[in-house]
Structure formats: C-alpha cells, structure tokens
Amino acid sequence: MITAGIDVGSKTVKVVILQDGKILARSLVLTGFEQGKAAEEAFALALKQAGLSAKDIQKVVATGAGRTSVSFATESVSDVAADARGAVFINPNARTVIDVGAEEGRGISTDTRGKVIDFAVNERCAAGAGTFTEAMSRAIEVKLEDMGELSLKSTQEIPLNAQCAVFAESEVVSLVHAKTSKEDIARAIHDGISNRIAAMARRVGVQNDIVLIGGVARNKGFVASLKRQLEADIKIPDEPEYVGALGAAVIAAS
Amino acid sequence: MTTQVEYWRWTESRYTNPEVDWRKASTITAGIDVGSVSSKAAVMADNEILAYGLMRTGSNSPDSALNAINRAIEGTGLTMKDIKFIVGTGYGRINIPFAGKAITEIACHARGANYIWGPVVRTILDMGGQDCKAIHCDEKGKVTAFLMNDKCAAGTGRGMEVFADLLQVPITQVGEMSLQVDKEPPPVSSTCVVFAKSEGIGLLRQGWSKNMVLAAYCSAMAHRVVTLLERIGMEKEFVLTGGISKNIGVVSRLEKELGIQAVPLPKDQKFDPQLAGAIGGALFARDLLAKSRKAF
Amino acid sequence: MLSRLGRFFVLSTSYIANYGYADGSGEYYVSIDSEKCNACGECIPACPMHIFQVEEDDYGDMAAVVKESHRKSLKYVCAPCKPTSGVRNLPCQKACKPGAIVHSW
Ligand code: SF4
Ligand code: SF4
Numbered sequence: 001m002i003t004a005g006i007d008v009g010s011k012t013v014k015v016v017i018l019q020d021g022k023i024l025a026r027s028l029v030l031t032g033f034e035q036g037k038a039a040e041e042a043f044a045l046a047l048k049q050a051g052l053s054a055k056d057i058q059k060v061v062a063t064g065a066g067r068t069s070v071s072f073a074t075e076s077v078s079d080v081a082a083d084a085r086g087a088v089f090i091n092p093n094a095r096t097v098i099d100v101g102a103e104e105g106r107g108i109s110t111d112t113r114g115k116v117i118d119f120a121v122n123e124r125c126a127a128g129a130g131t132f133t134e135a136m137s138r139a140i141e142v143k144l145e146d147m148g149e150l151s152l153k154s155t156q157e158i159p160l161n162a163q164c165a166v167f168a169e170s171e172v173v174s175l176v177h178a179k180t181s182k183e184d185i186a187r188a189i190h191d192g193i194s195n196r197i198a199a200m201a202r203r204v205g206v207q208n209d210i211v212l213i214g215g216v217a218r219n220k221g222f223v224a225s226l227k228r229q230l231e232a233d234i235k236i237p238d239e240p241e242y243v244g245a246l247g248a249a250v251i252a253a254s
Numbered sequence: 255m256t257t258q259v260e261y262w263r264w265t266e267s268r269y270t271n272p273e274v275d276w277r278k279a280s281t282i283t284a285g286i287d288v289g290s291v292s293s294k295a296a297v298m299a300d301n302e303i304l305a306y307g308l309m310r311t312g313s314n315s316p317d318s319a320l321n322a323i324n325r326a327i328e329g330t331g332l333t334m335k336d337i338k339f340i341v342g343t344g345y346g347r348i349n350i351p352f353a354g355k356a357i358t359e360i361a362c363h364a365r366g367a368n369y370i371w372g373p374v375v376r377t378i379l380d381m382g383g384q385d386c387k388a389i390h391c392d393e394k395g396k397v398t399a400f401l402m403n404d405k406c407a408a409g410t411g412r413g414m415e416v417f418a419d420l421l422q423v424p425i426t427q428v429g430e431m432s433l434q435v436d437k438e439p440p441p442v443s444s445t446c447v448v449f450a451k452s453e454g455i456g457l458l459r460q461g462w463s464k465n466m467v468l469a470a471y472c473s474a475m476a477h478r479v480v481t482l483l484e485r486i487g488m489e490k491e492f493v494l495t496g497g498i499s500k501n502i503g504v505v506s507r508l509e510k511e512l513g514i515q516a517v518p519l520p521k522d523q524k525f526d527p528q529l530a531g532a533i534g535g536a537l538f539a540r541d542l543l544a545k546s547r548k549a550f
Numbered sequence: 551m552l553s554r555l556g557r558f559f560v561l562s563t564s565y566i567a568n569y570g571y572a573d574g575s576g577e578y579y580v581s582i583d584s585e586k587c588n589a590c591g592e593c594i595p596a597c598p599m600h601i602f603q604v605e606e607d608d609y610g611d612m613a614a615v616v617k618e619s620h621r622k623s624l625k626y627v628c629a630p631c632k633p634t635s636g637v638r639n640l641p642c643q644k645a646c647k648p649g650a651i652v653h654s655w
Contacts, residue, residue: 124574126448166407199626361608405571446574
C-alpha cells in the first residue's frame with residue numbers, strides 16, 4: 001500500500017510518501033501565502049521524486065495548522081496525533097515527544113503504539129516557538145542556521161529578561177550595544193526558549209525516550225539548552241521536520 | 255531593524271503654578287516618577303501643585319530623579335531642603351536615594367488621576383510604550399483592583415510601533431489614517447504582535463490599503479484592551495492615560511466597543527496626564543508627612 | 551481586613567491584585583485578595599517555585615505578593631503544579647487558609 005502524509009505548517013509544507021513502512025520520497029516547500037497551492041506543489045514534487053503519479057497513492061492524510069486547505073486529502077488528523085505516531089514509528093521507545101515548529105511548540109506523551117495520552121501546546125505567542133529564535137537572529141544579525149553553533153561557543157550564562165519576542169528584540173539589541181558577545185547572547189536566546197518549552201513538556205510528564213522533532217530540532221544550541229533544562233538525554237531523528245508528515249502517512253496506511 | 259523608539263514625541267518641560275506662593279504653605283512635598291522613558295517630578299504646596307518637571311530618563315534612576323526634581327524647582331526659589339517629604343514611584347522607585355518612601359506606580363497613578371479628573375473616576379487605563387495598566391479605584395483614589403501587563407507587547411505602544419514601521423507611517427498619524435476607511439474591516443485576528451505583523455503583510459498582499467490595515471490593527475488593539483478592563487471590573491467613569499490615549503483610532507474604537515465615552519480632561523486642568531504618577535506620589539508624601547507629624 | 555495602627559483600629563482598603571499577564575496564548579494571573587490575605591506567610595514555603603513574599607503594601611498593610619521576578623513568566627513557572635491531566639490541588643491554594651489566592655488558568 002502506498003500512502004502520503006502532508007503536513008501543512010505555518011512556514012513550510014512537508015510531504016512523505018510511504019510504501020509498506022518504507023519512505024519512498026519526501027519534499028518540503030515554503031508555505032507562503034497560499035497554503036493550498038503550496039501543498040499541491042509539495043505533493044507534486046514528492047510524486048516526481050518517487051516516480052509515481054497521484055493515482056498511485058491510495059490514501060492521503062493531511063495534518064498541520066493548514067490541513068483543511070489540502071483539497072486532495074482523503075482525511076485529516078491533528079498535529080499531535082501525527083507527531084506521536086511518526087515519532088513512535090521511528091523510535092518505538094519514544095514516550096515524550098517534543099515538537100518545536102515555527103509558530104507552535106508541543107509536548108506530547110504517547111503510548112507504545114503512538115497513541116496520544118496527553119499533550120500541552122504553546123501557541124499564539126511567538127515567544128514559545130521557533131519564530132522567537134528567528135526574530136532574535138535577525139536582531140543580532142546572525143544567520144538563523146548559524147545560531148546553534150554560535151551559542152555552543154558561549155563562555156558565559158547571561159539572563160534574557162524579556163518573555164516576549166518583541167521586547168526581547170530590544171533587549172538583545174541593547175546587549176549587542178553593551179558589547180556582550182554574540183555567542184553569549186545566542187545562548188541566552190536558546191536558554192530562554194528552551195526554558196519555556198521544557199515547562200510545557202513537564203506538564204505532560206517527561207519520560208524516556210524523549211524525542212525532539214520539528215525544524216527547531218536541527219538547532220544544536222537549542223538542543224543543548226533543552227538538555228540542560230530537562231536534565232535528560234534527548235533523541236533527535238535524522239529528518240526531524242518530516243516526522244509529522246511521516247506520522248500522517250503511517251496513519252493513512254493503517 | 256528598530257531599536258527602542260519612543261512611542262509619542264514629547265518634549266522636556268516644566269511648569270510653575272503662578273497662583274501658588276510656597277512661602278505661605280505649611281508643607282511642601284514631592285513625588286518623583288522614574289519611568290523607563292520619562293522621569294517626572296511634581297512639587298506640592300499644601301493641597302496645590304506648585305511646579306512640575308518632565309524629563310527624559312537617563313542611564314540611571316538616581317540621576318534621572320534628581321534631574322526631574324531640579325527641573326521642577328528651577329526658578330521657584332525652592333531648594334531641596336524646603337521639600338519635607340518625597341515619595342518615589344515608577345519602575346526606578348527603589349533607586350531614589352532622597353525619597354522617604356517608595357510606592358508603586360499603580361497606587362500613585364490612581365491617586366493622581368483622582369486629583370486630575372476628580373472623585374468620579376473609577377477605572378483608569380494607562381497604555382504606555384511598553385506596558386499597559388488597568389486600575390479600578392474608589393472615590394478617594396484608593397486602588398480596589400489592578401493589573402499590569404508588561405510582559406506582552408500586544409496592547410502597548412510597542413505593538414503599534416511595529417505596525418507603523420511595517421507600513422512606513424509616522425506613529426502620530428496612525429489614529430487618523432485608521433479612521434479614513436469606507437468600511438470598518440474585521441480586526442487582525444492574532445493577538446501576538448509578531449503574528450499580527452505577518453497577518454498585516456498578508457493583508458497588504460491581498461491589496462488592502464494602508465488605512466485598512468491600520469484600522470484592522472487599531473480595532474484589534476481596542477479589543478485587547480477591553481479584555482484587560484473586564485478583568486478588573488469596568489465601571490462607567492473611566493479615563494485614559496499614556497501614549498495610546500492620544501491615538502484616536504484606538505480610543506474611538508475602544509469607546510465604541512465599551513459603549514461609553516472616556517471622561518475628558520477637565521477644562522481648567524493645566525497638568526499633563528503624564529504627571530498623574532508624580533502627582534499621586536506628592537499626595538502620598540503629604541499624607542505620610544501629616545501622619546508622622548501627628549505621631550509626635 | 552482589620553489592622554492595628556497605633557491605638558486605633560482602622561478599616562483599611564481592600565483590593566484585588568492581579569499579578570501576571572495576558573499574551574496571545576491566554577491569561578495567566580495569580581490574584582491575591584488583600585481583604586482575605588492575613589499576611590500569615592504560609593504560601594511562601596508551600597510554593598515549590600518560591601513565587602510569593604509578604605511585604606508592606608502601598609497603604610501600610612502587610613500582604614502577600616508575587617515576586618516581581620516571576621510576574622512575566624507565571625505560565626511557565628507554575629507549569630509543574632498544573633499537569634494537563636490529573637487533579638489540580640495547587641500547593642499555594644491549599645496552604646492559604648483564608649482562600650486569598652486565585653489562578654486565572
Ligand atoms: S507580543 Fe510577545 S508576549 Fe505577546 S503574544 Fe507575541 S511574543 Fe508573546
Ligand atoms: S501553582 Fe505552584 S508554582 Fe504556582 S504559585 Fe501555586 S504553588 Fe507556586
């Protein structure tokens with residue numbers, strides 16, 4: 001059976017095509033302002049990669065904030081359901097799934113079959129998601145991709161008092177003016193956001209294995225901060241941003 | 255990239271009340287309000303405001319406080335020694351060495367608003383550049399409920415600045431422009447300033463005019479503030495202070511949503527409402543002095 | 551609340567102090583009713599995050615307050631006490647005999 005999962009996030013659309021438990025293709029495109037169009041584009045891209053056409057796909061399941069905009073989906077499932085399923089598919093020992101995307105952070109506790117037991121969400125406040133790091137990287141004029149490496153070189157722990165993305169921007173700018181090193185500022189930024197994400201994860205009860213997914217999982221600086229906060233090891237899949245789409249494809253196959 | 259910009263333009267100033275002769279007064283007290291942007295000092299001779307000074311806040315609170323009080327007494331013939339008791343307020347209040355007591359800006363603001371607008375005032379909404387305060391008080395200006403939101407930029411001048419920046423519109427024109435629309439658009443749906451900004455960009459792409467986008471944001475901000483007021487219990491007589499109170503686009507929509515009008519500034523009132531906290535501080539100082547004198 | 555001031559009993563003001571904030575994700579206030587609060591200080595050791603302290607208020611009465619340093623992050627600070635599932639028996643509320651503490655979320 002061949003299925004597809006489409007995760008329409010606020011920033012990117014991800015597609016995974018799955019055949020009998022094996023990933024055939026995956027694609028990622030920017031969401032832009034038209035979610036429906038971006039979803040079609042990403043789907044077409046994945047099909048091309050797999051050398052398939054739309055009619056070869058038996059079932060398409062959509063997930064993500066923009067899941068209702070996928071006109072060709074057979075079904076749609078919530079983000080948390082897809083996340084849990086995808087994480088357990090990759091790592092059967094996953095019990096706590098932490099998903100940090102551009103606009104939302106989620107903490108999910110799951111059972112052995114990838115069914116959601118409980119979850120908590122940070123949403124509608126940019127201070128609790130990837131957007132925060134992105135806005136701060138702009139403020140200190142460092143490329144987002146470089147933020148992680150930079151913060152690992154920090155020699156000093158400094159606090160970031162603002163709990164709001166807008167106010168934090170002014171705060172980091174004044175830190176730069178005060179000649180605080182960008183390494184230390186980058187670490188403070190990651191400490192700030194991971195503190196908020198860890199608090200949310202604690203609400204669902206943190207248990208091993210902890211699996212971190214979503215685009216922000218690629219940020220090594222954030223991961224280091226989160227590990228310190230949770231005082232635990234964190235497992236990160238190879239392609240962390242595709243886990244939601246993968247979960248949707250797995251759900252489609254079952 | 256914006257750095258810290260002040261929400262409304264204002265100039266440093268001072269004032270002496272020509273009708274008051276401090277030499278005849280039995281007590282002279284002062285309130286100093288050290289805020290993040292401006293520092294204010296009000297000097298009181300018995301029951302009357304004698305003078306005030308309004309200055310930019312410098313790099314530290316003690317100097318800012320001293321600047322403000324020196325500016326206030328400039329030319330009055332008063333010296334610091336003549337001031338018998340000083341109350342410090344505002345975010346820098348604990349760092350004013352010559353203040354006899356520190357009192358929160360909430361209590362001082364309520365007390366000052368009661369003095370400026372009179373005892374009818376029950377609800378005070380102070381929308382500043384970086385925070386928003388909602389205060390409920392009794393006829394004496396004593397606080398009965400309050401909240402202060404300085405965590406989130408939504409509902410503060412900073413949020414409005416982000417939109418003014420986005421649309422490249424001078425902040426002082428935002429209100430007027432937002433009223434020049436044929437039809438009132440639905441409010442921007444995100445509370446978060448960061449997400450509201452992306453929403454604004456999306457609206458512009460859809461062909462909305464700047465005025466329409468501003469209208470949508472002003473009405474979102476008005477709505478936001480109404481929810482803050484609801485928490486402390488809204489009563490009919492309410493007054494507005496702070497930067498956004500000068501934004502007609504937010505104020506008119508706020509009044510419409512509440513179904514009532516803000517109490518206007520009394521006609522004979524010569525004091526800038528920005529002084530409310532400092533005036534409240536001076537009034538507290540007067541009471542504290544009277545109490546300590548009674549104790550002897 | 552009745553407080554002793556010199557030889558006199560005066561009826562002091564009472565107010566509801568809302569410490570915390572509202573942001574895009576919701577409203578997070580810890581409210582303290584000064585009329586009910588008798589400044590006993592039981593909440594101080596009860597709270598595992600140590601968010602309370604007792605101090606003199608603006609009108610000269612003693613009352614519990616939420617420390618300034620925690621006011622902008624209550625959603626996160628209080629998170630461990632508020633599991634998404636299970637009974638909510640907040641330690642601060644349990645410790646407060648007069649019931650002066652209310653959480654908005
Ligand atoms: S404006 Fe700041 S605090 Fe408010 S919702 Fe957005 S990021 Fe959060
Ligand atoms: S909920 Fe817990 S952390 Fe929050 S105030 Fe109460 S005792 Fe403290």
